[in-house]
Amino acid sequence: MLDLEILTPREALGRALADLGDMREDVVVIVADTGETTRAKLFAERHPTRFFNVGIAEQAMVGVAAGLAMVGFTPFALTFASFMTRAWEQARNTVDRLALPVRLVGTHAGFADAYDGPSHQMLEDLALFRVLYNFTVLAPADSCEVYKATTASALVRGPVYMRVGRDFHIPTTCHMYDKFEVGKAYVALEGSDVAIFTTGVVLPFAVEAARLLRDRDISAAVVHFPTVKPLDFSQVEKFAAATGAVLTVEEHSTHGGFGSAVAEYLAQVKPTKMAIMGLKSYGRTAKSPMELYQYFGLTAENISARAEELVRLR
Amino acid sequence: MSHVRGVSVERGVSLETLICKARKYIVLMAAYDPGIHLGSSLSVVETVVALYGSGRLKFNMANGVDRNYFVLSKGHAIHAVYAVAAAMGYLTIDELRETGSLGSRLQNHPEVDTPFVDVPNSGSLGQGVSVAVGLALGLRLRGRASRVYLVVGDGELDEGQTWESLAVAAHYGLTNLVTIVDVNNVQLDGRSDEVLRKGDVAGRFRALGFHVLEVDGHDVVEILNALREAEESAKPAVVLAYTVRGRGVSAVENTARQRISRDEALKYAGDVC
Numbered sequence: 024m025l026d027l028e029i030l031t032p033r034e035a036l037g038r039a040l041a042d043l044g045d046m047r048e049d050v051v052v053i054v055a056d057t058g059e060t061t062r063a064k065l066f067a068e069r070h071p072t073r074f075f076n077v078g079i080a081e082q083a084m085v086g087v088a089a090g091l092a093m094v095g096f097t098p099f100a101l102t103f104a105s106f107m108t109r110a111w112e113q114a115r116n117t118v119d120r121l122a123l124p125v126r127l128v129g130t131h132a133g134f135a136d137a138y139d140g141p142s143h144q145m146l147e148d149l150a151l152f153r154v155l156y157n158f159t160v161l162a163p164a165d166s167c168e169v170y171k172a173t174t175a176s177a178l179v180r181g182p183v184y185m186r187v188g189r190d191f192h193i194p195t196t197c198h199m200y201d202k203f204e205v206g207k208a209y210v211a212l213e214g215s216d217v218a219i220f221t222t223g224v225v226l227p228f229a230v231e232a233a234r235l236l237r238d239r240d241i242s243a244a245v246v247h248f249p250t251v252k253p254l255d256f257s258q259v260e261k262f263a264a265a266t267g268a269v270l271t272v273e274e275h276s277t278h279g280g281f282g283s284a285v286a287e288y289l290a291q292v293k294p295t296k297m298a299i300m301g302l303k304s305y306g307r308t309a310k311s312p313m314e315l316y317q318y319f320g321l322t323a324e325n326i327s328a329r330a331e332e333l334v335r336l337r
Numbered sequence: 338m339s340h341v342r343g344v345s346v347e348r349g350v351s352l353e354t355l356i357c358k359a360r361k362y363i364v365l366m367a368a369y370d371p372g373i374h375l376g377s378s379l380s381v382v383e384t385v386v387a388l389y390g391s392g393r394l395k396f397n398m399a400n401g402v403d404r405n406y407f408v409l410s411k412g413h414a415i416h417a418v419y420a421v422a423a424a425m426g427y428l429t430i431d432e433l434r435e436t437g438s439l440g441s442r443l444q445n446h447p448e449v450d451t452p453f454v455d456v457p458n459s460g461s462l463g464q465g466v467s468v469a470v471g472l473a474l475g476l477r478l479r480g481r482a483s484r485v486y487l488v489v490g491d492g493e494l495d496e497g498q499t500w501e502s503l504a505v506a507a508h509y510g511l512t513n514l515v516t517i518v519d520v521n522n523v524q525l526d527g528r529s530d531e532v533l534r535k536g537d538v539a540g541r542f543r544a545l546g547f548h549v550l551e552v553d554g555h556d557v558v559e560i561l562n563a564l565r566e567a568e569e570s571a572k573p574a575v576v577l578a579y580t581v582r583g584r585g586v587s588a589v590e591n592t593a594r595q596r597i598s599r600d601e602a603l604k605y606a607g608d609v610c
Contacts, residue, residue, distance in 0.1 A: 082467065083470070089467070090471015091472075
C-alpha cells in the first residue's frame with residue numbers, strides 16, 4: 024500500500040485521481056489554470072488525453088464538466104475552494120438541478136493557503152454546497168482520508184463537493200478505520216461526558232483536546248465526520264444521547280456549516296446542549312496555517328475549555 | 338437529407354410550411370400563456386426549423402450513438418422548439434395550450450421532464466454555452482461523429498461565462514460544435530447596443546479563432562448553406578443570424594415588449610397561414 028502519510032493532502036488528491044484514472048476510463052479531470060497547484064498534474068501525466076485546462080475560468084469549468092457528465096464521463100473539476108464558489112450558481116443551475124455526477128474539488132480550503140490571505144482562505148464552502156439538494160459534501164481530515172474520499176467519491180451517483188487543503192495536515196485517520204464510506208462518521212475516541220464532533224483537518228486538535236480533558240476527569244468522545252452531507256444522523260443522535268453535550272469543531276464559518284448541520288438535526292430530533300466552534304470572520308495573511316489556528320483560537324486548548332464549559336453548564 | 342431549396346425530405350413538408358405553422362403555434366401559446374418569451378421565440382424560428390427540418394436534429398431521441406445534440410442556451414425561446422415539434426407532428430396542439438402550467442411538460446424554460454431537449458436546464462444565460470463545449474469535448478473524446486448545435490442570444494454575449502467557454506472551444510479546436518447567435522438586437526432592458534455595446538461581434542469571434550458566417554436569420558436557405566459551411570470548417574464555426582425580435586407580430590416586432598392580448602394573438606394565429 025502506498026504510504027499516504029508522507030504525502031501532502033493535495034498530493035494525495037492528485038495520486039488518487041491518477042490511480043482512479045487507471046481503473047476507470049470514464050474519469051476525466053478539468054482545472055482552471057490549477058493543474059500544478061491542485062496536483063491534478065499527477066493525473067495529467069498519466070492520462071493526458073483525459074485532462075483539460077480551461078484557463079482561469081471557473082464558471083466555464085463547472086459547465087464544461089456538466090457537459091462531459093452528460094455524455095457519460097465522471098468529471099473531477101479542481102480549483103482553489105475560494106474560486107470554486109465563484110461558480111456556485113453554475114453548480115446550482117447546471118449541476119445540481121440535473122443531479123449530474125460532477126465532482127467539484129475545492130483545494131486550499133480553510134486556512135491551508137495561509138500565505139495568500141483571506142481572498143484565498145475559503146471558510147464558507149461547506150455552507151454553500153450543503154444547501155444544494157443533490158450535492159454530497161466531503162471534508163477529509165488528512166492525506167489518507169483525501170485519498171480514500173476521492174476514490175470513494177467516484178462511486179457517488181449525484182454531484183459531490185469535496186474540500187481539500189494544501190500541505191498542512193496531521194496524519195490521524197490512516198489507522199483509524201479500514202474502509203472509507205461516504206456518509207459514515209468514525210469514532211476516534213469513546214467518551215461519556217461530552218461529544219466532540221469534527222470535520223476536516225481539525226480532527227487531531229479535538230483528539231488532543233480530549234487528552235487534556237481526561238487530565239481534568241472529563242471523558243470526551245471524539246467523532247469525526249468526513250461527510251458533512253449526508254450527515255451520519257445515527258452517530259449524531261447516539262453520541263448526543265450518551266453524553267448530553269455536543270461540541271462541533273470545524274475550520275469553517277460557524278454559520279451554515281457542519282455545526283449548523285448538527286444543530287439543525289438535534290434541534291428537531293433530540294434537543295441537546297451544544298456549542299459550535301469555527302471561524303467568525305475572514306482570515307489573515309500568515310506564515311503558516313498553524314499560526315492562523317492559534318490566532319483565531321482553533322486550538323486543542325480552546326476546544327477543551329469550551330467542552331469543559333459545556334459539561335459544567337449542562 | 339436533402340438540400341433542395343426549402344424542402345425537408347424527411348417528412349415531405351416544405352420548410353416554409355413548417356416555419357409558418359411554427360409561428361402560428363408560438364403565437365397561439367402566447368394567447369394561453371402571456372408569460373412566454375414571444376419575441377425571442379419568433380426571432381429564432383427559422384434557425385430551429387433549419388436544424389430539425391433538415392434532419393440534423395431529431396425530436397425522436399432514440400436515434401443512435403452518433404446522434405447530434407442541441408443546446409438552446411437562450412432557454413427562454415424554448416417555445417420555438419415546442420412549436421416546431423408540433424408542426425412536425427411530435428406534440429399536439431392541446432399540449433401546446435398547456436404550456437407554462439404546473440402540470441405541463443412544456444415548461445417556460447427547458448426542464449428535466451421537458452421532451453426533446455438535450456440540456457434541460459438552460460435559462461441562466463451563458464451556462465448552456467459551457468455545457469455545449471463540454472458535450473463537444475466529450476463526444477470527440479469518445480470518438481463519436483456527433484455534432485453539437487448551440488444557439489445563443491446576442492444579449493447572452495454580455496455574460497463573461499459565454500466568452501470563457503467560447504475560448505475553450507477555440508483552444509481545443511472543437512469543430513464538432515456549431516454555434517449560432519440569434520442577433521435580434523433586443524434584450525430585457527431594450528436594444529442590445531444601448532443596454533451594453535457588443536462591439537464588433539464578428540471580429541470578437543474571429544479574434545478567438547472562429548470561422549464566422551453571417552446570414553439573414555429569417556432566410557432558412559441562407560441558414561442551411563451557412564450550417565453546411567460551418568460543418569465543413571477546419572475551425573470552430575459560428576453563424577451570426579441577424580433577426581428581428583418578434584418577427585411577424587407587428588405589436589412586438591423590434592421591441593422589448595413581451596405580451597400581446599389574447600385577441601391580438603388569436604387574430605395573428607388565424608391570419609398567418
